[in-house]
Amino acid sequence: MSILTLFVVIPVLMLVGLWLAKNDNQVRGVMVVGASALLGLAIWLTITFIQMRHAGNTELMLFTYSTPWFAPLNIAYSVGVDGISVVMLLLSAVIVFTGTFASWQLEPMKKEYFLWFVLLSIGVFGFFISTDLFTMFMFYEVALIPMYLLIGVWGTGPKEYAAMKLTLMLMGGSALLILGILGIYYFSGATTMNINEIAALHNIPVAVQKVFFPFIFIGFGVLGALFPFHTWSPDGHASAPTAVSMLHAGVLMKLGGYGCFRIAMYLLPEAAQQLSWIFLVLTTCSVVYGALAACVQTDLKYINAYSSVSHCGMVLFALCMMTQTAITGAVLQMLSHGLMTALFFACIGMIYHRAGTRDVRYLGGLMKVLPFLSVSYVIAGLANLGLPGFSGFVAEMTIFVGSFQNADTFHRVCTIIACTSIVVTAVYILRVVGKILFQKVPNKKFFELHDATWDERLAIGGLIFCVAGLGLFPLWASNVISGAVAPIINHIMSTTAAAL
C-alpha cells in the first residue's frame, strides 16, 4: 500500500471521528488533529520527494501503487505523485489546516459543517494523488457535491441561487468531462485507465483528439474560471462561508488547471498544439476581463472573485503557452494564487463577520479599529498585485518570461495584453485598500469592533508565512515543478514532431 493512500484514509478517519464527536470541542479536536496530520504528511512527502529526486530517482511518478477496482472496465485505484501533485497536495493541506482555524467559531451545526468540509477535502486529496482517469473523475465529483450544501446551508445572501448556479455549471463541466474521458479511453484502445500508460501508448487519431480536447479543456476550464464559463465564481464565492471560499478558490479551482494539463494536454498532445490558440484567446480575455471587471465592483468578495478569474485565467493562459517555463509558472501561479486568495478570503470573511457588511461604500478606516486584519489585508493585496517578496511575483514573472519564449507575433501580443493586468490589478487592489482600510472611520459602530482572535491569527499568520516563504525562497518549488513539467512537455512536443 502506498503512503499516498493516507491522504484519503486520514480524512475518512476524521469523518468517523466527527460522527462520533459529542460537542464542539471534540469536533474541533478531531479537526485539528486530522488537519495537522495531513499537513505533517504533506510536508514529509515534499521533503522525501525532493530527497528521492536528489538521490537520482528519475521515474515519472513516485510512490506509485495500483490495484484493480472494477476489472471489466479496467478501472483501477492507482496513485502516484510527481512534482506538480506534490506541491498541490502541500497547498491543499495548508488550506485545509488554515481553513479549520478560520471556521473555528462557525455557527450553527459545526459538526455537520465540518463533515462536509472533510468530505470535500477527501475529493481534493484523492484527485491529486490519482493517476487513473476514472478514479480521478470520481474524486473530482466527490469534491464538487459538498460545495452545494456548504454554500446552500451555511452561506449568506442569495445562497440558494448561488449554490444552485455553481453546482449546475460545474456539473455541466463534468458532463463534458466524462464524455471526454470515455472518448480517450475508447479511442486510445488501451486496456487501462492509467494516465501515464495511455500517454505512453499515444495512439489516439488526431481528428478524434481534436473532438475531445475541447470537451476536457472546457470541462476542467469551467472550474478553472475559463471565460466565458466563469460566472459561477462571483456568486458562489460571495455567498460561501469564509473557509469554503478559501478552500474553493484556494484549492478547488486549481483542480481545473491541473486537470487541463494532466489530462487534456498530456493525453491529447497534437490537439493541444493545434487548438491551443483558441483557448489562448479565451484565457487572455479572462486575464484582462476579470481584472477590469474587478475595478468597479462594490462587494469585497466580488472583487476578489473577479480577481480570481483573472489570476486563474493566468494559469490556463500559461498552460496554453506550452513552454516548460510558462507551465512551471502556471503551477507556481496555482500555488501562489491558492495561498494568497485563501488569505484574502479569510481576511474578507473576518472583516464581514465583524463589520456586518462587505460593501466598500460603507466601510472605511479599518486600519485604526482592526489593525491586525487590516495589515493582513494589505499584505494579501500586495501579494495579489505581484509585489516582489511574495509568491505572486515569482509566479507571474515565470509565466511572462516563459510565454515570451514563443517567438511569433500572436503569442507575443497575447503576452503583452496579459501583462497589462499587472497595472489593472494594482488599480483595483489599491482602490479597495484605500477605501476600506484608510481614511476616516465612517461609522461610530466600527469603534467597538474587536481585532482577530487567536484562531484567526493562526490561520492568517500561517498563510502569510507561506505566501512570503514561497516569495522569498522560490527556487525549490520551481525546481520540483519544472522537473515534473519537463517530461510531460517533452512528450507533447516530441509526439507532434513525430506527427509532422
Place this chain on the structure above:
Amino acid sequence: MEYSYAFLILLLPFLSFLVLGLCGMKMKKPVAGFIGTIMLGSLFAMSLYTAYEYFFVIGRDAATGLYPTVTVFNFTWLKFTELLTFNIGFRLTPISVMMLIVITTVSFMVHIYSFGYMAERDDKYKFEEYEHGFQRFYAYLSLFTMSMLGLVVATNIFQMYMFWELVGVCSYLLIGFYYPKHSAVHASKKAFIVTRFADLFFLIGILFFSYYVGTFNYDMNANPELIGKLASVAAKYSWLLPSALFLMFIGGAGKSAMFPLHIWLPDAMEGPTPVSALIHAATMVVAGVYQVASLFPIWVQYAPNQLHWVAYIAAFTSFYAAAVACCQSDIKRGLAFSTISQIAYMLVALGVSYAVDNHEGGLGYMAGMFHLFTHAMFKALLFLCSGAIIVIIGSNFKQYMGGLHKYMPITNICFLIGCIAISGVWPLAGFFSKDEIVSACFEFSPFMGWFMTLVSGMTAFYMFRLYYVIFWGQSYYELDPENRKKPGEVPFVMWGPLVFLAIVSIFAGWIPFGHFVSATGQSMEIGLQHFEFTSVAWFSLLAAAIGIGLATWMYLPKNNPVPDMLAKKMPRLHKAALNRFYIDDAWQFFTHKIVFGCFSKPIAWFDRHVIDGTFNFMAWSAQEAGETIRPWQSGDVRSYAAWFLTGTVALTLILLCILS
C-alpha cells in the same frame, strides 16, 4: 575575500524592517527609532568603508587602468530556463558605490532628523485614527533603504526590476503614511499606479531584451560574453535593442517623473517631509537616471538616436517643471517641481552623450552622475529645511510664512545655502555639476546648450522666490502676534542634519568626481575645479545672477505689487501654470472616463447581464419547460385513463392506416 561583509548591507535593513514591523508596535518610540537609526548608522559606516576600499585601497586595475567591476556575490534565486536565471547579487562599480554613499548618507540624516520631525508630527496628529506612526515610519524607512540598496547593487536587469517594484511599494506606503487623510490616500494610489503603468513597459522591455540577448545581465565589464551577444543580436534584429532600451527607459521615466508621467511626484508630497527628502528627492526618483546610466554603454553603442530622444523629453520636462515651480504656493510642491526639473537635467546630460569618451561626446555621463550626487545633497537639505518650517508653522502654504529669518536663523542659513547651491553659484556644489551638464549640452547642439542655460536661470529664480517668500517679506505671525503662535528654531536633532548637509552642499562640488566616475572609467579632470572658467560657465553664472536678481527685485520687498500685477497681466498663463498646465486633469480623465467608464463598467455590465444572462436564461428555459410539462403529470387517474385511451385509439388508427 574583500567586501565579505557586503551581504550585511542588504540583510541589516531587512532584519531591522522585520523587527520593527513585527514587534515595533509594542516598543516605545525611542527604542524603535534607535534600532532603525543605529542600523543605518552602521550601514553608513559600511558604505563609507566600501567606498574607501573600492576607490583608494584596491583602486584601479593595473592592467586596464579602470576601477574594476566587483561581483561580491551572485546566487541563483529563480531559474526560468537554462539561459535565463534570475540572480540576486551584489555588484560594485564606480556608480553603484557612489549610490551607496548617496543613499546611506541621506537616509542616515533622515533617520536622525525624523526623531524630531515625527515626534512633533505625532503630537499634532493625536486624533483618534492615528497611532503608532513613529514605529511604523521607521519600519518603512528600513524597508525602503534595503530596497534602494538592492536596486543599485543589482547584477542584472531583473534584480533591478524586482527592487524597483519594492521601492515603489515603499513609496506608496510612505506617501499614504497619514492614512486618515483623504488626499494622502489618493496621492499614494496615484503614485503607485502611475509608476506601475510605467513599469509595465520596463517589464516588456526586459522580456524583449532577455529573449533575444539570452541573458538578464547588462554589465559588459562583469560579463564579457555579453559584448558578442549584443553585437550579434544588433546585427540580426536592428529594431530590437533600441526598442527594448526605450521601453525600459519609459519605466525609468515613470520613476524619475519625466513628462507626462511626472504627475505623481507633486502629489507625493503628502507624505512626511523626511520621506520627501529621502525618496522623492534624493534616491528613489533618480532610479530612472541610474537605470539609464547603468545601461549607458549599450545605449550609446546601439541606440544613440533613441538616447537623444531621452534628452529631448528630459529637456522639455525640465523647462515645464521649472515654469510650474515659479507659481506654486505650496512650498513642498514647489520643491517637487524643482526636483523634476533637476532630474531632467541629469537625463539630459546622459541623453546628449554620443560616444563613450571622456571629452568628446561622453562628458554628459560624468556630469549627470555628478549632478545626481550633488543634487541629492542639496535637495535633501532643502526638503529637510522645509520640513523644519512646516513643523514650526503647521502648514505647507507660503501665505502662512514670511519673515522667518528672525525666528529660525539656522534653518534660514541652511535653506539659503541650498538655494545658492541649486542655482549654480560658484563655489557651491550645484555650480560644478550643472556647469558640466551645460557644457555637454553645448557640445551636442548650441540650441540644447542655450535652452538648458535658460532653465538654469529659471531655477535660480524660482528657488530664490521660494526663499524670499518664506524667510523675508511680510511675516504672517507679526500681522497678528497675539493670536498666532510665535515661530521658533527647531531642536538640535533636526538642525544637526541640516547643518551637516549644508556643509556637504558647500564642499561637494570640489570633489574630483571625474577621477572616480567617467564614461570610459579613465580619470578625468573637471576644469572648473582648477579655476579654468569657460564661456559656458560665465553664461550660466550670468543666468543664475539674472534669476536671483529678478527674484530679489520681485519678492524681497514687503508687499511688492509686481508679482500680482504680472499674474493679472497674464491671467490665463498664470492660471494654467498654477494648475500645472492641466496635466492632472488629463490623468483624471484617463482613469475615470477611459479605464473605468469605457472598459470596467461596460465589462462588469456585460458580465452580469450578457454572460450571466445567458446561463440564467438556460436555467430559466429548463425551468419553464418543466413547468409546461408538469401539469401533464397531474396524478389524476381519470385523466391518465383518458390519455391512455386516446393514445391507444390513435396508435391503432395509425397502425391500421399504415398496414392498409
